[in-house]
Amino acid sequence: MFRIITIDQLxxxxxxxxxxxxxxxxxxxxxxxxxNGSNHIALQEGMRNYHVNTRGWDNIAQHVTLMPDGKxxxxxxxxxxxxxISGKNxxxxxxxxxxxxxxDFDIGRDKLEGKQLExxxxxxxxxxxxxxxxxxxxxxxxxxxxxxGIDKNWFMAQVRKPVKSELELAIEKLVAHxxxxxxxxxxxxxxxxxxxxxxxxxxxxQRFAKELK
Ligand SMILES: [Zn+2]
Numbered sequence: 001m002f003r004i005i006t007i008d009q010l011x012x013x014x015x016x017x018x019x020x021x022x023x024x025x026x027x028x029x030x031x032x033x034x035x036n037g038s039n040h041i042a043l044q045e046g047m048r049n050y051h052v053n054t055r056g057w058d059n060i061a062q063h064v065t066l067m068p069d070g071k072x073x074x075x076x077x078x079x080x081x082x083x084x085i086s087g088k089n090x091x092x093x094x095x096x097x098x099x100x101x102x103x104d105f106d107i108g109r110d111k112l113e114g115k116q117l118e119x120x121x122x123x124x125x126x127x128x129x130x131x132x133x134x135x136x137x138x139x140x141x142x143x144x145x146x147x148x149g150i151d152k153n154w155f156m157a158q159v160r161k162p163v164k165s166e167l168e169l170a171i172e173k174l175v176a177h178x179x180x181x182x183x184x185x186x187x188x189x190x191x192x193x194x195x196x197x198x199x200x201x202x203x204x205x206q207r208f209a210k211e212l213k
Contacts (some may be wrong), residue, residue, distance in 0.1 A: 070115025105147025
């Protein structure tokens with residue numbers, strides 16, 4: 001019943017709802033060392049078991065868990081109130097969306113980075129762009145959750161910094177491979193309605209050919 005989904009799939013599903021806020025947590029336990037690359041569902045079932053049988057909740061607390069590989073595992077139905085933050089779990093029809101990031105992000109423990117960081121930023125961006133509040137658990141609880149290693153101001157700056165286009169990312173890659181050394185030129189001219197110098201295009205083709213050898 002739990003499903004593994006990508007950030008794109010998650011955002012598509014979220015578009016069918018109107019959650020009021022995004023609540024961000026870390027699981028603390030289990031943490032990165034418990035993830036082996038393929039046990040997404042087993043970890044989620046372990047959490048549900050703990051939440052239902054030990055904590056006595058109606059279901060797993062969270063709507064989704066974000067794994068270190070950047071994929072999400074679904075939890076409780078998206079239209080049901082989470083067991084997220086005491087006093088902040090909303091009411092019928094006004095439900096915050098709760099994500100648990102698998103890891104212990106207190107300083108000196110796991111690092112939020114790579115695909116996991118990219119996915120949480122995309123999710124947070126989705127809410128922030130709609131003017132919806134991104135709430136860290138610790139804002140309303142005497143806990144460090146989602147971890148002392150994640151500074152809220154830093155996090156929001158990442159959420160709000162301009163996102164690079166596919167072209168910008170591609171050009172950066174080519175600069176790193178020394179195929180392009182005038183990135184500004186290509187960013188300015190390699191687009192609809194503009195033209196590029198034939199000599200530059202020839203150079204580009206030759207450098208690519210060399211790289212492919
Ligand atoms: Zn929490």
